[in-house]
Amino acid sequence: xxxxxxxxxxxxxxxxxxxxxxxxxxxxxxxxxxxxxxxxxxxxxxxxxxxxxxxxxxxxxxxxxxxxxxxxxxxxxxxxxxxxxxxxxxxxxxxxxxxxxxxxxxxxxxxxxxxxxxxxxxxxxxxxxxxxxxxxxxxxxxxxxxxxxxxxxxxxxxxxxxxxxxxxxxxxxxxxxxxxxxxxxxxxxxxxxxxxxxxxxxxxxxxxxxxxxxxxxxxxxxxxxxxxxxxxxxxxxxxxxxxxxxxxxxxxxxxxxxxxxxxxxxxxxxxxxxxxxxxxxxxxxxxxxxxxxxxxxxxxxxxxxxxxxxxxxxxxxxxxxxxxxxxxxxxxxxxxxxxxxxxxxxxxxxxxxxxxxx
Numbered sequence: 001x002x003x004x005x006x007x008x009x010x011x012x013x014x015x016x017x018x019x020x021x022x023x024x025x026x027x028x029x030x031x032x033x034x035x036x037x038x039x040x041x042x043x044x045x046x047x048x049x050x051x052x053x054x055x056x057x058x059x060x061x062x063x064x065x066x067x068x069x070x071x072x073x074x075x076x077x078x079x080x081x082x083x084x085x086x087x088x089x090x091x092x093x094x095x096x097x098x099x100x101x102x103x104x105x106x107x108x109x110x111x112x113x114x115x116x117x118x119x120x121x122x123x124x125x126x127x128x129x130x131x132x133x134x135x136x137x138x139x140x141x142x143x144x145x146x147x148x149x150x151x152x153x154x155x156x157x158x159x160x161x162x163x164x165x166x167x168x169x170x171x172x173x174x175x176x177x178x179x180x181x182x183x184x185x186x187x188x189x190x191x192x193x194x195x196x197x198x199x200x201x202x203x204x205x206x207x208x209x210x211x212x213x214x215x216x217x218x219x220x221x222x223x224x225x226x227x228x229x230x231x232x233x234x235x236x237x238x239x240x241x242x243x244x245x246x247x248x249x250x251x252x253x254x255x256x257x258x259x260x261x262x263x264x265x266x267x268x269x270x271x272x273x274x275x276x277x278x279x280x281x282x283x284x285x286x287x288x289x290x291x292x293x294x295x296x297x298x299x300x301x302x303x304x305x306x307x308x309x310x311x312x313x314x315x316x317x318x319x320x321x322x323x324x325x326x327x328x329x330x331x332x333x334x335x336x337x338x339x340x341x342x343x344x345x346x347x348x349x350x351x352x353x354x355x356x357x358x
Contacts, residue, residue: 006070011174015094016346018096021028023358025256031320042088042110051351055322055324055325055326056324056330057238057325057330058325058330058331058332059197059291059292059293059296059324059325059330059331059332060080060083060291060292060293060331060332060334061289061290061291061293061296061297061300061331061332061333061334062075062076062077062079062080062285062288062289062290062291062333062335063076063288063289063300063304063333063335063336063338063341064079064288064289064335064336065077065286065287065335065336065340065341066120066286066288067286069113069114069115069117069267069269069270069288070113070114070116070120071109071117071345072269072286072287072288073113073114073117073118073265073267073269073288073290074117074120074121075288075335076265076288076289076290077117077118077121077265077266077290079290079334079335080290080291080292080334081121081125082262083292084117084121085125086291087197087262087263087292088126090115090195091128091195091196091197091262092108092128092129092195092196093128093129093130093131093195093196093197094122094126094128094129094130094131094196094197094199094238095131095132095133095190095196095197095198095199096118096119096122096130096131096132096133096199096201097132097133097134097198097199097200097201097218097219097222097261098110098114098115098132098134098151098201098271099134099201099203099213099218099222100136100137100138100142100145100149101137101213101277102138102145102278103136103138103140103141103142103144103145103148103149104138104144104145104148105278106148106149107270107272107280107282108143108203108205108272108276108277108278108280109149110149110152110201110202110203110267111149111203111267111269111270112149112151112154112268114201114203114265114267114288115132115151115154115201116154116157116158118199118201118265118298119132119154119157119158119160120222122180122199123158123159123160129161130160131158131160131161131162131163132151132154132161132162132163133162133163133164133165133168133190134146134163134164134165134222135164135165135166135188135222135223135224135225135226136164136166136226137226137231137233138226139228141164141166141228141306142164142165143162143164143217143221146162152305157317160279164229165185165188165190166188166225166226166227167224168188168190169188169189170186170188170189170225171186171187171192172184172185172186172187173185173187173255173258175235175236175247175251175254175255176247176248176250176251176254177235177238178238178239178247180238180345183235185224185232185235186224186225186227186232187223187225187255187259188222188223188224188225191219191222191223191259192258192259197218197262197263198260198261198262198263199223199261199262199263199265200215200218200219200261200263200265200294201218201265201267202214202217202218202262202264202265202266202267203267203268203272203293204266204267204268204271204272204283204285204287204301204305204349205271205272205276205277205280206273206275206276206277206280206305206345206346206348207276207277207348208242208272208275208277208348208350208351209242209246209248209277209351210238210246210248210249210252210312210314211302211307211311211312211347211348211355211357212298212302212305212312213276213353214264214266214297214298215261215265215266215294215298216252216256216260216261216264216294216295216298216300216314216318217252217295218261219259219260219261219294220236220252220255220256220259221233221236221252222318223255224236224258234254235251236248236251236255237251240280241354242350242351242354243351243354243355244311244313244354244355245313246313248310248314249313249314249317250313250317252314253314253317253318253321256318256323260294260323261294262291262292263290263291263292263294264289264291264292264293264294264297264298264300265288265289265290265291266288266297267288268283268285268286268287268288268289268301268304269284269285269286269288270283270284270285271283271284271345272307273283273305273345273346273347274345274346274347274348274349275348275349275350276348280348281346283343283345285304285343287304287336287341289301289304290353292323293325293331294324295315295318295319295324295325295326296324296325296328296331297327299315299319299326299328299331300328300333300338303328304338304341304342304343305343305345306343306344306345307345307347311355311356311357322335324338329341
């Protein structure tokens with residue numbers, strides 16, 4: 001189905017976050033946060049306007065360490081239960097979006113027990129429709145991943161529906177090519193639907209172009225369509241030889257003006273280091289994280305993995321644009337103390353030198 005540009009309204013990217021902030025163990029990322037979403041800004045006096053303004057709201061990120069994946073993911077959500085329920089507002093449905101960058105390698109994909117924990121949390125608390133939906137890049141389709149990774153029983157266990165988002169309606173948007181030419185890209189309409197509450201069920205992994213791949217990237221690169229004939233996800237990153245100038249960073253920042261998860265969850269029970277997002281090796285980190293501020297969540301997780309978020313161009317841009325709390329001194333970490341969850345992940349070898357990673 002071909003849809004016209006503008007069929008769907010912008011998602012409201014602004015999320016209110018409550019709770020007092022305390023200094024996080026890692027301190028600040030060292031960047032001045034700002035806020036890009038214009039609807040949150042008061043008009044500046046003529047001639048004195050600025051594009052970015054400070055974002056001062058505190059954020060909560062839960063961090064739970066333990067020996068049972070399903071339990072620690074569930075506890076990470078229960079730590080902010082009241083805030084999550086308040087954030088649901090009048091949403092009609094919940095989309096739980098796993099990460100199937102591969103539909104054949106389990107280590108590269110969101111584990112079924114992460115999804116079970118999310119459904120354990122939401123099923124008793126939400127009366128609307130809940131779907132688990134992914135838009136896998138595989139030519140064999142998303143259901144290959146559902147089959148290989150043990151997702152099929154979830155439909156009967158929880159009374160939910162597994163959906164291949166690549167079969168859903170879509171609309172055109174634009175991204176930029178390596179020569180800075182705007183090119184049309186097909187975006188799955190579900191990611192733009194204001195009535196849908198998006199839960200990014202990500203996995204803690206390294207990446208060959210963005211250092212890490214976490215809750216934001218899972219959603220932003222999940223949104224482009226792969227119809228089996230053409231995979232539009234590839235249009236977002238067309239290559240600058242694995243350097244920080246890769247178009248992927250700008251295009252994710254650009255798409256984030258409309259596409260944003262309402263809740264981010266990261267399963268780091270068995271994480272991936274080295275040549276991720278597919279070919280890396282396991283790390284038994286045994287942690288789970290969650291937040292209503294996916295940017296703060298990804299920044300903290302990147303720090304826990306042993307990387308500097310300021311070296312990731314799209315993260316740096318999102319901090320400066322005020323899409324979330326970028327100052328870890330203003331992030332309240334709930335659950336396990338951060339100092340008990342510090343690691344030194346090996347980066348993907350393709351980008352180690354270009355990004356200045358040890």
